[in-house]
Amino acid sequence: xxxxxxxxxxxxxxxxxxxxxxxxxxxxxxxxxxxxxxxxxxxxxxxxxxxxxxxxxxxxxxxxxxxxxxxxxxxxxxxxxxxxxxxxxxxxxxxxxxxxxxxxxxxxxxxxxxxxxxxxxxxxxxxxxxxxxxxxxxxxxxxxxxxxxxxxxxxxxxxxxxxxxxxxxxxxxxxxxxxxxxxxxxxxxxxxxxxxxxxxxxxxxxxxxxxxxxxxxxxxxxxxxxxxxxxxxxxxxxxxxxxxx
Ligand SMILES: Nc1ncnc2c1ncn2[C@@H]1O[C@H](COP(=O)(O)OP(=O)(O)OP(=O)(O)O)[C@@H](O)[C@H]1O
Numbered sequence: 663x664x665x666x667x668x669x670x671x672x673x674x675x676x677x678x679x680x681x682x683x684x685x686x687x688x689x690x691x692x693x694x695x696x697x698x699x700x701x702x703x704x705x706x707x708x709x710x711x712x713x714x715x716x717x718x719x720x721x722x723x724x725x726x727x728x729x730x731x732x733x734x735x736x737x738x739x740x741x742x743x744x745x746x747x748x749x750x751x752x753x754x755x756x757x758x759x760x761x762x763x764x765x766x767x768x769x770x771x772x773x774x775x776x777x778x779x780x781x782x783x784x785x786x787x788x789x790x791x792x793x794x795x796x797x798x799x800x801x802x803x804x805x806x807x808x809x810x811x812x813x814x815x816x817x818x819x820x821x822x823x824x825x826x827x828x829x830x831x832x833x834x835x836x837x838x839x840x841x842x843x844x845x846x847x848x849x850x851x852x853x854x855x856x857x858x859x860x861x862x863x864x865x866x867x868x869x870x871x872x873x874x875x876x877x878x879x880x881x882x883x884x885x886x887x888x889x890x891x892x893x894x895x896x897x898x899x900x901x902x903x904x905x906x907x
Contacts, residue, residue, distance in 0.1 A: 667715030668702055676702045678865040679716075686722055686808075687839040689832070691852035693896060694862030700845045701813055703862070707843055708734055708811050722808050722841070733802035735812040739794040741786040741801075747773065748782040751800045765804075772800040776830055792823035796830065803834060810835065812844045816851070825884075828855055832879065849900070853892045854879060861899040869899040 663682040669675045676699045684690050692700050705711040706718060709732075741750045751769040755761045761769070773782050776796040786794055795815060802810060812831075816824045832855060835842050846852050852859045853873055861869045875888050883889055 663707075663716065663718050665716035666703075666706060666713045666718060668699075668706055668711060668713055676865055677706065677713075680865075680867050682860060682867060682870075684841060684843065686841055688857045689835060689842045689844065689855055690858050690860060691844045691846060691856040692860045692862055692867075693846060693849060693852045693900065695900070696847065698862045699865045700847075700862055704811050704813050704843060704845050707809075708732060720809075731805075731808045733805065733807035733810045735798050735802045735810070735815040737814045737817055739786070739791075739798035741794055741797055743786050745785075746782070747778065747784050747786065747789070747797050750786065750797055751804055753801055754805050769800065769804055772803055773797075775834065776800055790823075792819050792827065795819060795827060799827075799831065799834070803838070803840075806838065808841060810840050810842045812842065814846055815844075817846070817848075824851070829880070831855070832877075836877070849893050849896045849902075850884070850889075853889060853896060854883060859892075859896055861896060863900070871895055871899065 663680050666677060666680040667675055668677040680703060692703065694700050702711065706713055742753065745753070748766070748769055749756070751772060752761045752765065755765050770779070770782060773779055776799065778793060778796055778800070781789060781793060786797070789797065798815065816827050819827065828851060834840075844852070844855055856873050859871045859873060860867045861871065871892065873892050875883055875886065875892065
């Protein structure tokens with residue numbers, strides 16, 4: 663992104679002067695206070711909104727090509743209640759053509775990887791919140807997106823389920839070398855997941871913080887000195903030290 667800006671008509675600018683480079687296969691988290699413009703920036707990245715200043719370019723040939731090479735996971739799972747879990751996962755395929763046996767097999771594999779093999783024939787209302795979030799993740803991955811965009815996908819979950827899903831997400835994305843932009847207001851979540859954390863304030867990215875903690879990450883990461891140090895660095899960039907004072 664180069665000098666990207668966006669203004670809703672009749673309102674002050676929501677995103678201003680954003681420069682953001684995301685390398686192929688990297689995991690970037692975007693943190694910031696409520697209302698600072700994170701979702702709007704993610705929608706710009708997804709092409710759901712178009713910048714009225716600056717530009718966004720994809721160097722990855724797959725993303726430049728036409729077609730759905732981009733996956734999106736929203737804060738609520740947004741599953742279709744009248745479709746079974748397997749059909750929800752296959753929805754992006756069904757919108758294009760009747761799923762082939764190979765695609766159905768792939769959906770089943772994704773569900774199995776996310777611990778949901780036994781739930782393929784269930785309806786969303788028969789699942790817990792965490793299970794529904796996993797289905798939404800499988801649906802976003804079914805077309806093997808080169809870029810995955812997630813907007814606070816685990817915000818409504820309890821702490822343990824959330825940590826499990828963070829590990830699932832990391833594992834699935836590393837395996838596929840998916841490039842990820844993940845919006846959260848949870849600093850620990852951002853540091854645990856990311857290669858880089860972008861800190862946003864009042865429509866601008868005020869700092870990009872590299873997170874060089876070793877991978878694969880796990881329980882030991884969350885209590886390591888490096889992790890605590892990086893969290894403190896992000897807090898400082900968000901001026902949360904002043905709030906605490
Ligand atoms: N359709 C709209 N029209 C006018 N203003 C909008 C519209 N959508 C969002 N805004 C404003 O843009 C600003 C940024 O909103 P955005 O949803 O991007 O913030 P956010 O950082 O994702 O917030 P949160 O963490 O609470 O989800 C807010 O002040 C919001 O009121």
